[in-house]
Amino acid sequence: MKILAQLDTSDESIILIDNSNSVSKNLINKISLTLNSNPNKVILINPNLSQSEILSKLDFDIKNLSQLSKLEILNKEFEINDLLNLGRDLVKKIIDRVFIISSNFEESKIIEIYQNCLINRIPINTYNSSKYSTFTLLSTYNNGDLQIGITTNLHGCKMSSRLKRELIKSIPPNINDIILNVSNLRNLINSNEILNKKEKLKWLSQIIDYYPLNELGKISIDKLNNDLNDLVFKTPNSLNSSINNKKIGKISLVGSGPGSISNLTIGALNSIYEADLILADKLVPQEILNLIPKNVEIFIARKFPGNADNAQDELLKIGLEAIEKGLNVVRLKQGDPYIFGRGGEEYLFFQNHGYKVNVLCGLSSPFVATINAGIPTTHRGVADQIMICTGVGRLGKIPENLPLFESKRTVIFLMSIKRIVDILPILINEKQWPSNLPVAIVERASCGDERVIRTRLGNLADVCNKIESRPPGLIVTGWACDVYTKLNDNEEFRIIETGVSLDDNVDLEKIVTLLK
Ligand SMILES: O=C(O)CCc1c2[nH]c(c1CC(=O)O)Cc1[nH]c(c(CC(=O)O)c1CCC(=O)O)Cc1[nH]c(c(CC(=O)O)c1CCC(=O)O)Cc1[nH]c(c(CCC(=O)O)c1CC(=O)O)C2
Numbered sequence: 001m002k003i004l005a006q007l008d009t010s011d012e013s014i015i016l017i018d019n020s021n022s023v024s025k026n027l028i029n030k031i032s033l034t035l036n037s038n039p040n041k042v043i044l045i046n047p048n049l050s051q052s053e054i055l056s057k058l059d060f061d062i063k064n065l066s067q068l069s070k071l072e073i074l075n076k077e078f079e080i081n082d083l084l085n086l087g088r089d090l091v092k093k094i095i096d097r098v099f100i101i102s103s104n105f106e107e108s109k110i111i112e113i114y115q116n117c118l119i120n121r122i123p124i125n126t127y128n129s130s131k132y133s134t135f136t137l138l139s140t141y142n143n144g145d146l147q148i149g150i151t152t153n154l155h156g157c158k159m160s161s162r163l164k165r166e167l168i169k170s171i172p173p174n175i176n177d178i179i180l181n182v183s184n185l186r187n188l189i190n191s192n193e194i195l196n197k198k199e200k201l202k203w204l205s206q207i208i209d210y211y212p213l214n215e216l217g218k219i220s221i222d223k224l225n226n227d228l229n230d231l232v233f234k235t236p237n238s239l240n241s242s243i244n245n246k247k248i249g250k251i252s253l254v255g256s257g258p259g260s261i262s263n264l265t266i267g268a269l270n271s272i273y274e275a276d277l278i279l280a281d282k283l284v285p286q287e288i289l290n291l292i293p294k295n296v297e298i299f300i301a302r303k304f305p306g307n308a309d310n311a312q313d314e315l316l317k318i319g320l321e322a323i324e325k326g327l328n329v330v331r332l333k334q335g336d337p338y339i340f341g342r343g344g345e346e347y348l349f350f351q352n353h354g355y356k357v358n359v360l361c362g363l364s365s366p367f368v369a370t371i372n373a374g375i376p377t378t379h380r381g382v383a384d385q386i387m388i389c390t391g392v393g394r395l396g397k398i399p400e401n402l403p404l405f406e407s408k409r410t411v412i413f414l415m416s417i418k419r420i421v422d423i424l425p426i427l428i429n430e431k432q433w434p435s436n437l438p439v440a441i442v443e444r445a446s447c448g449d450e451r452v453i454r455t456r457l458g459n460l461a462d463v464c465n466k467i468e469s470r471p472p473g474l475i476v477t478g479w480a481c482d483v484y485t486k487l488n489d490n491e492e493f494r495i496i497e498t499g500v501s502l503d504d505n506v507d508l509e510k511i512v513t514l515l516k
């Protein structure tokens with residue numbers, strides 16, 4: 001089935017076949033749509049409706065009245081021959097496109113029209129029936145530079161318009177400013193007055209990947225180029241004010257879980273509500289950041305590639321200053337603080353400055369990702385060990401201690417999708433890993449756009465190159481991947497969109513009252 005983002009019927013002769021007794025919304029839409037796409041002519045064939053009835057209903061959203069002259073209304077029953085003699089001379093009078101507008105036709109009639117269109121290679125769209133359509137139109141949303149098209153492939157236009165509404169709801173009203181600001185930033189970096197172009201472009205792409213959409217409209221080249229401190233979304237005023245009542249500052253390392261609110265502990269939610277300042281990972285997703293009360297200051301770590309250590313130092317400095325002013329500081333870390341989260345380093349830093357550090361565990365991404373991907377990490381007779389590895393060692397190098405293959409072990413690699421091309425040869429050639437071992441890439445676990453890509457170890461690097469990644473992502477390896485479902489022998493990889501908005505039914509108000 002061909003899916004048309006925009007209907008481009010320039011110079012086409014189009015037939016709209018309708019047998020309704022009243023002018024339907026769908027008919028008006030199709031007349032406007034076809035006339036507004038600069039056709040040669042649009043022929044409406046309907047035996048029951050008069051010209052005046054139809055013209056009186058047109059809400060004249062047609063770009064200009066001259067288009068109206070291209071509309072021909074024939075008050076007659078449709079005949080198959082109409083397909084072959086109402087078209088342009090250029091194509092021997094064969095019609096270029098057919099829309100069956102109403103669903104009151106007998107199925108036998110629809111089949112006859114559909115088959116004749118197939119024989120004469122005329123694209124046909126039958127209202128509410130994918131079976132008898134060779135193309136479908138997207139339901140589109142345009143807002144300045146942003147264009148979105150959505151279709152359920154003719155499984156009901158109501159559904160696609162409801163999905164479109166949901167999608168539009170999640171788009172900030174200033175989306176155009178955001179698009180323009182980011183595009184100007186990128187153009188500025190590419191112009192020659194910016195130093196370290198490549199690095200800044202990498203930072204910009206991570207900011208686009210992770211920062212709250214709303215903030216992308218405010219980021220300037222100065223903030224990106226010179227003083228990244230300003231990447232604080234709200235400058236922590238509390239940092240500038242001297243606290244009179246000498247409160248004793250507090251520091252908590254809090255795991256936020258992998259993404260959805262449903263995977264956030266009550267303890268973490270409580271900390272978020274009690275904090276004066278939150279120092280968040282860039283990985284902490286929008287859903288969690290949205291929970292932070294408006295009065296709480298937030299700073300997001302600028303852990304861009306190659307800047308991890310500077311960002312770490314800067315973060316710890318801001319945290320220490322705030323505690324010394326008596327603030328309640330929460331270091332909000334993605335997943336669990338101690339799973340490749342530099343939690344140990346941060347604990348020691350604040351302890352060495354004389355502070356007791358509270359640590360609240362969080363659901364770590366490997367455990368949520370495997371559950372959501374349908375992989376039992378241990379399974380009797382298949383896997384009795386779990387290992388969590390990083391794809392990146394000190395200073396970004398490949399880890400020296402990649403594990404030997406162990407057939408009854410499920411190994412989950414974090415921070416490794418961009419590195420798999422370097423890691424794979426070591427696993428297969430030096431560590432005896434079998435190239436047919438089942439693996440699963442799990443991206444954005446527990447988020448609405450969670451996705452699982454199943455493949456075999458030997459294909460992993462190619463697959464990572466083929467798909468546009470949705471960071472953050474991890475790689476699950478081991479025979480446990482095959483316990484519930486296997487790839488077919490001829491399948492190179494299989495993409496499963498597993499994202500669900502878990503949080504629709506989370507009644508936050510009720511939970512927050514529990515905290516009181
Ligand atoms: O390959 C990918 O998909 C990127 C994976 C990824 C990395 N850091 C990341 C992520 C998550 C993400 O951005 O999606 C992002 C990342 N890495 C880390 C954290 C946790 C934190 O810093 O609080 C975070 C999240 C921080 C945040 O998002 O704000 C931790 C980290 N970064 C790093 C390491 C390795 C190390 O220093 O020992 C470690 C583990 C430290 C530990 O064992 O606790 C350093 C690191 N991580 C990484 C790189 C390669 C960056 C690049 O791609 O060029 C590098 C090297 C560098 O930044 O100089 C990869």
Ligand SMILES: C[S@@+](CC[C@H](N)C(=O)[O-])C[C@H]1O[C@@H](n2cnc3c(N)ncnc32)[C@H](O)[C@@H]1O
Binds near residue numbers: 363365369
């Ligand atoms: C520095 S580690 C932080 C891990 C985190 N402390 C945890 O416990 O999940 C970042 C890596 O964790 C993995 N990761 C984090 N969140 C994820 C998610 N929602 N879905 C899939 N992988 C995720 C990715 O491999 C990412 O590169």
